[in-house]
Every structure is written in C-alpha cells, then in structure tokens.
Amino acid sequence: xxxxxxxxxxxxxxxxxxxxxxxxxxxxxxxxxxxxxxxxxxxxxxxxxxxxxxxxxxxxxxxxxxxxxxxxxxxxxxxxxxxxxxxxxxxxxxxxxxxxxxxxxxxxxxxxxxxxxxxxxxxxxxxxxxxxxxxxxxxxxxxxxxxxxxxxxxxxxxxxxxxxxxxxxxxxxxxxxxxxxxxxxxxxxxxxxxxxxxxxxxxxxxxxxxxxxxxxxxxxxxxxxxxxxxxxxxxxxxxxxxxxxxxxxxxxxxxxxxxxxxxxxxxxxxxxxxxxxxxxxxxxxxxxxxxxxxxxxxxxxxxxxxxxxxxxxxxxxxxxxxxxxxxxxxxxxxxxxxxxxxxxxxxxxxxxxxxxxxxxxxxxxxxxxxxxxxxxxxxxxxxxxxxxxxxxxxxxxxxxxxxxxxxxxxxxxxxxxxxxxxxxxxxxxxxxxxxx
Amino acid sequence: xxxxxxxxxxxxxxxxxxxxxxxxxxxxxxxxxxxxxxxxxxxxxxxxxxxxxxxxxxxxxxxxxxxxxxxxxxxxxxxxxxxxxxxxxxxxxxxxxxxxxxxxxxxxxxxxxxxxxxxxxxxxxxxxxxxxxxxxxxxxxxxxxxxxxxxxxxxxxxxxxxxxxxxxxxxxxxxxxxxxxxxxxxxxxxxxxxxxxxxxxxxxxxxxxxxxxxxxxxxxxxxxxxxxxxxxxxxxxxxxxxxxxxxxxxxxxxxxxxxxxxxxxxxxxxxxxxxxxxxxxxxxxxxxxxxxxxxxx
Numbered sequence: 060x061x062x063x064x065x066x067x068x069x070x071x072x073x074x075x076x077x078x079x080x081x082x083x084x085x086x087x088x089x090x091x092x093x094x095x096x097x098x099x100x101x102x103x104x105x106x107x108x109x110x111x112x113x114x115x116x117x118x119x120x121x122x123x124x125x126x127x128x129x130x131x132x133x134x135x136x137x138x139x140x141x142x143x144x145x146x147x148x149x150x151x152x153x154x155x156x157x158x159x160x161x162x163x164x165x166x167x168x169x170x171x172x173x174x175x176x177x178x179x180x181x182x183x184x185x186x187x188x189x190x191x192x193x194x195x196x197x198x199x200x201x202x203x204x205x206x207x208x209x210x211x212x213x214x215x216x217x218x219x220x221x222x223x224x225x226x227x228x229x230x231x232x233x234x235x236x237x238x239x240x241x242x243x244x245x246x247x248x249x250x251x252x253x254x255x256x257x258x259x260x261x262x263x264x265x266x267x268x269x270x271x272x273x274x275x276x277x278x279x280x281x282x283x284x285x286x287x288x289x290x291x292x293x294x295x296x297x298x299x300x301x302x303x304x305x306x307x308x309x310x311x312x313x314x315x316x317x318x319x320x321x322x323x324x325x326x327x328x329x330x331x332x333x334x335x336x337x338x339x340x341x342x343x344x345x346x347x348x349x350x351x352x353x354x355x356x357x358x359x360x361x362x363x364x365x366x367x368x369x370x371x372x373x374x375x376x377x378x379x380x381x382x383x384x385x386x387x388x389x390x391x392x393x394x395x396x397x398x399x400x401x402x403x404x405x406x407x408x409x410x411x412x413x414x415x416x417x418x419x420x421x422x423x424x425x426x427x428x429x430x431x432x433x434x435x436x437x438x439x440x441x442x443x444x445x446x447x448x449x450x451x452x453x454x455x456x457x458x459x460x461x462x463x464x465x466x467x468x469x470x471x472x473x474x475x476x477x478x479x480x481x482x483x484x485x486x487x488x489x490x491x492x493x494x495x
Numbered sequence: 496x497x498x499x500x501x502x503x504x505x506x507x508x509x510x511x512x513x514x515x516x517x518x519x520x521x522x523x524x525x526x527x528x529x530x531x532x533x534x535x536x537x538x539x540x541x542x543x544x545x546x547x548x549x550x551x552x553x554x555x556x557x558x559x560x561x562x563x564x565x566x567x568x569x570x571x572x573x574x575x576x577x578x579x580x581x582x583x584x585x586x587x588x589x590x591x592x593x594x595x596x597x598x599x600x601x602x603x604x605x606x607x608x609x610x611x612x613x614x615x616x617x618x619x620x621x622x623x624x625x626x627x628x629x630x631x632x633x634x635x636x637x638x639x640x641x642x643x644x645x646x647x648x649x650x651x652x653x654x655x656x657x658x659x660x661x662x663x664x665x666x667x668x669x670x671x672x673x674x675x676x677x678x679x680x681x682x683x684x685x686x687x688x689x690x691x692x693x694x695x696x697x698x699x700x701x702x703x704x705x706x707x708x709x710x711x712x713x714x715x716x717x718x719x720x721x722x723x724x725x726x727x728x729x730x731x732x733x734x735x736x737x738x739x740x741x742x743x744x745x746x747x748x749x750x751x752x753x754x755x756x757x758x759x760x761x762x763x764x765x766x767x768x769x770x771x772x773x774x775x776x777x778x779x780x781x782x783x784x785x786x787x788x789x790x791x792x
Binding site (some may be wrong): 143146165168169170171264265311453455456460463464467471473486489492494 | 538544545546547558559562563564565626653739740741742758759763
C-alpha cells in the first residue's frame with residue numbers, strides 16, 4: 060500500500076487541479092436563470108455517499124437558485140492529504156463534511172477555511188443544536204472554523220456466541236475481567252497446536268491513526284477524560300498512560316492478541332477474535348457482511364481501580380466551508396440545511412452515525428430510531444462522555460511517535476510501559492516545542 | 496572601466512556558437528541542481544509544509560535536529576547497513592569477478608546474468624524479495640522448513656531486518672561491481688603472474704601479493720561508490736519494511752523523506768539533508784584516507 064502513496068498523491072493533485080479548471084460557480088436552471096453552484100465533498104464511504112446524495116437531491120429541488128454538486132472526496136491514503144493538496148492547488152470544494160479536527164490547524168494556518176462564527180446567526184444556530192461547553196472544544200482562539208457534525212464514540216464490540224462458547228458469562232468491564240475472559244476465549248480450536256481464536260486483535264504496524272482506536276480512547280477512559288495535551292503541553296506522561304500501555308503489552312505477551320497482520324477480511328467478522336474496538340459505523344458493516352453474527356456493545360475496559368463513568372474518544376467529523384468559495388452565504392445556508400434535526404435523523408438512519416446534538420436522547424424525533432436500534436442507543440448514551448482530538452499542530456506526528464512506542468512496548472515487549480510512555484512524551488515535547 | 500570594456504568587447508567579438516552548445520547543460524544545471532540547492536538552503540531556516548506560507552524560524556530546525564534521537568537512530572541504522580553491505584558486496588563481487596575472469600564455459604552468459612538485477616527497477620526487486628522473505632509463506636522459509644529447519648524472521652524481527660536488506664541490496668548491485676573488478680583485473684599485466692610462476696609463487700600468494708594490491712584503486716572506487724549508494728538507502732526499507740520493525744530499518748534517507756512528505760516538514764527535512772550530506776562527505780574523506788595507498792607490487 061505504501062509504495063503507491065506517491066502515485067495516489069500525484070493523481071489526487073492532478074484531479075484537484077483538473078477540478079479547478081471547471082467553472083463551478085454558476086450554472087443555468089431549467090427556467091434559464093443563472094443559479095449559484097456549490098460543490099460539496101462528503102466522505103467516500105457508501106453510506107455517507109448515499110446520505111449526501113439524498114440530501115443534495117432534496118436541496119436542489121427546493122433551491123433552484125442554489126444548485127449543489129455532490130462529489131465524494133477523491134480516494135487516497137487519507138482525507139487530510141486530499142484536502143491539503145486541494146488547498147495548495149486552490150481547488151477545494153465549497154463545503155466538506157469530513158473534516159478531522161486534528162488537522163484543522165493545518166487548514167486554518169493555510170488560510171483555507173471560512174470563519175463560520177462571522178455569520179450573524181452562527182451562535183443561535185449552534186446554541187439550538189450543540190451544548191455550549193462541547194462547542195467550545197472546537198474553537199480556535201475563540202473563533203469557529205468548523206461545525207461539529209457527527210460523533211462516533213469508540214466502544215467495545217463483543218461476539219456473544221464466542222463468549223458463551225468459552226464460558227464467559229459477563230461482559231468484561233476492567234482489565235482483570237478482560238484478561239480473565241481472554242484466558243478462556245483465546246485457544247486452539249482446530250487441534251493443530253496453533254492458536255486460531257483470539258480475544259482481540261490490533262494492526263501490528265505502527266500506523267499513526269490506529270492509535271485513535273486503541274491507545275488514545277483507552278487513555279481517555281483510564282484517565283477520566285484526559286487527552287494528550289493540556290494548554291499546549293504534554294499531559295500523558297502519567298500512570299494512566301502507562302497502565303494502558305501495560306494492558307496492551309499483556310494482551311500481546313500472553314497471546315490474547317496475535318502478532319499477525321490479517322489479510323483477507325476483518326477477523327471480528329470472521330469470528331477469529333471475540334472483541335473489537337470501533338465506532339457505531341461498524342454495526343452497519345456487521346449487518347452487511349456478517350448478518351448471522353450475534354454481538355453486543357459495551358464501554359471500553361478500564362483499570363481495576365477506576366471510579367466514575369467510562370469516557371472514550373469521540374472520533375468527531377465536522378463540516379467546514381473553504382475560503383475558495385465565492386458564495387459563502389449560500390454555502391452557510393447549505394451547512395444549516397445539513398445539520399437540521401430532520402437531516403440528523405437521516406444521518407442516523409442511513410449512515411449509523413451520531414449527530415452532535417444536545418437533544419439526541421430527549422428529542423421525540425429520534426426516539427423511534429433508538430427504539431428500533433437499541434445498540435445505537437448505547438453509543439448515543441456515551442456521547443456526553445467523549446473527548447475529541449487535541450487541537451495541536453502535528454498531531455499526526457505525535458500519534459506516530461506513540462505508535463512507535465506502542466510497537467516497541469506492547470507488540471514486541473522491548474520496553475517497559477513506563478519507558479515507552481516517557482519516550483513518547485519526550486518525543487511529543489520535542490514536536491510541541493518546535494511548533495511554538 | 497577599461498577591463499569591463501574589454502570583457503564586453505571580447506563577448507561581442509566572440510563566436511556565440513559555444514554558448515548554444517553549452518546551454519542545454521547550463522539550463523539543466525540551473526533548473527535541477529542550482530535552484531533546488533539554493534531553495535533547500537533557504538528552507539533550512541524556515542518552516543514550510545507546502546500549503547501554509549513559509550515561516551522564518553532561524554536555527555530552530557537545527558536545534559530540533561540535535562535533540563532528535565530518531566535522526567541519530569536513522570544514522571546508526573544506515574551505518575549498520577554499510578558495515579554489512581560493503582564488505583559483503585566487495586567479497587561477493589571480487590569472488591565472482593575472479594571466476595568470470597578465468598576461462599570458464601558460458602562466460603559471456605554468466606556476465607550478463609549477474610548484471611541483470613542492476614537494470615531491473617529497485618521497486619520490482621524489492622517486491623520480489625518481499626515475497627521471498629515472507630515469514631509464513633516465503634520461498635526461503637519454505638525451503639528451510641522443507642529441510643527440517645525453523646523459519647527465519649527475515650524482515651519481521653528487528654535484529655534480522657537490516658542484514659536481510661543488506662543481502663538484498665548486494666544481490667541487486669553486485670553486477671556493476673563485478674564489471675568494475677573485471678576492468679581492474681584485466682588491467683593487471685600478465686607478465687607479473689608469469690614471473691611469479693617462475694619464482695614458484697602459489698595461487699594464493701599471487702592473489703595476496705599481486706591481484707589485491709593492484710586492485711587497490713578499483714577497491715577505493717567501489718568502497719566510495721557503495722558508501723554513497725548505501726547512504727542513499729531508501730527504496731528497499733520504504734517498500735519492504737516501511738522503516739520497521741521498531742525503526743530498525745529506518746534509514747536516514749527514509750527519515751528525511753518521512754519528515755518532508757509524510758509530516759510536511761520541508762524546512763526540517765532540508766536541515767536533515769544538509770547535515771546528512773556533511774556526514775557523507777566526512778565518511779568518504781575518512782575512507783579515502785584509510786584505504787588509499789600506493790600499490791606495493
């Protein structure tokens with residue numbers, strides 16, 4: 060995969076440049092009048108494309124004078140690469156709904172985004188949808204360049220059948236309970252002397268974003284909601300982070316997690332592993348690819364002495380308007396349309412993802428959906444206990460540093476958890492200092 | 496004033512055809528050597544990720560560099576590679592060139608075969624070796640298992656990964672050094688061997704007392720070329736291991752590439768590049784000092 064990255068980047072740059080050659084600002088309506096044309100990039104997964112298609116069709120019928128062209132974000136290694144290439148080539152769309160807050164710093168530094176808080180009705184629109192304290196976590200020096208759109212709390216999926224078969228009666232809540240269950244579940248079922256069923260599995264390659272689904276949410280959970288940085292300084296050189304690293308080290312050392320890189324399918328869907336740490340979108344994946352699978356959802360395991368609610372990573376994806384737009388007011392109208400309550404319900408129904416709304420559990424509009432989807436209710440209940448990404452430049456490199464230590468400590472047991480956390484913190488300090 | 500006038504007059508009166516002849520190289524040099532070098536030098540004092548405007552940071556890139564353990568680890572990894580690769584390369588190339596210099600059947604065929612990997616793309620060669628080195632179903636481990644031996648973690652164990660890359664790089668490049676050694680061998684006067692035969696010298700003595708000393712200039716060229724080639728180790732770890740496991744194959748070039756194109760730190764990568772170029776210069780000068788000596792034969 061790595062070897063194709065330069066070619067992907069080249070294709071992306073060429074496509075974005077080519078896109079820029081088209082006149083995308085105006086189009087002609089059926090009645091012959093000139094209509095404003097906006098370009099909207101949603102995430103390129105099938106569910107979100109379907110959602111975007113539905114929303115854009117409705118919008119275009121209702122607004123003949125503002126026509127929206129939906130184009131999924133060009134496929135690449137990551138959305139962030141595509142958007143940065145587009146900003147460099149000044150070929151960004153008007154609106155994008157797959158903004159990772161961790162990369163926002165790069166976009167704003169490049170002057171690539173419109174300040175949304177300048178719109179006169181921004182405060183009232185946001186006050187009606189998102190709790191103030193949560194909204195403030197997405198501000199950049201008191202300004203807003205993004206609308207918090209959806210959250211995907213990372214939780215633990217477990218295979219009910221595999222637990223039952225191994226004699227695990229209750230869902231593990233703590234590390235000790237997880238290890239006790241792992242001891243029963245992890246075994247050789249075919250009798251060839253090789254373990255073929257594991258308690259869990261993580262990609263053993265040190266890829267930075269993988270840590271957003273293991274170390275980072277587990278650290279947030281263990282530390283009662285802390286993130287990597289506090290006021291721009293390193294805040295994870297502590298016992299919580301070491302406990303999390305120790306947890307994963309034991310998972311690999313006792314072979315509860317395999318040292319193999321699985322190719323040819325998700326091992327949870329193939330019933331090769333009993334637990335998986337993922338967001339609500341995984342429900343749709345299971346229903347589509349393994350409809351026979353009986354599964355449940357629970358909060359992430361926490362240290363044995365943990366007290367209080369179990370926090371997790373929110374994996375937020377937000378909406379932004381790019382500064383290349385020639386129609387910011389019209390683009391803002393479309394953004395407001397996207398985040399209306401009715402369309403948030405569509406986000407739930409079509410994409411199985413949770414809108415960042417304060418009234419998600421109280422608004423009657425959503426009650427029917429949650430009655431029909433009790434597992435999604437568990438994710439919705441977790442939303443108030445989520446944390447986002449640290450608004451730091453070079454978050455990618457910080458997570459890469461943690462990934463390298465995760466590999467050395469957890470996967471290969473070449474470092475103690477304390478050493479690994481200390482070294483990761485030192486590297487993070489180096490990166491943070493350099494960026495000051 | 497007089498000298499300026501003379502230059503102008505000389506330019507006016509000179510034949511301009513020469514300028515046209517050198518212009519292709521001059522344009523190439525200005526575009527692809529002088530401009531990138533100058534731009535890199537400016538970048539050294541700036542922070543820039545291509546997208547955001549360039550930001551002057553003075554010597555902060557160097558401040559980070561000297562506190563960056565990963566850069567020093569990548570230098571050590573590269574030196575480890577060189578320590579394995581250069582002796583392996585020289586001994587294999589010398590051995591094969593001695594064989595190919597003797598009167599054997601199909602000599603031309605073998606010379607062509609050994610040169611073949613040199614002309615094949617590095618990415619293709621690396622993907623081929625990736626299949627061969629695969630832990631579970633690679634050809635090498637299958638062979639080992641078939642003769643009752645256990646599997647070798649060629650590229651998945653930190654202590655094996657860099658030697659495995661060195662073996663692969665030797666296989667890829669040995670052809671060119673065979674050619675260089677053959678040139679050197681054919682330049683040794685045959686009379687020296689004839690007279691040593693009359694004096695009763697054995698083949699071993701001839702090798703140590705005649706062949707090797709007279710190949711000294713060729714060995715220097717090969718050591719310098721393989722050192723420079725070794726320092727630019729990139730494709731193999733990039734494709735084969737991505738720098739892992741546990742950064743054991745993170746070469747200096749790969750680290751510079753990652754900083755520039757993966758994390759978007761163009762200025763920092765330029766600073767790394769300049770320091771790395773200085774290290775290469777020092778090592779090559781040191782090598783020349785140590786190896787270069789007058790032939791004794």
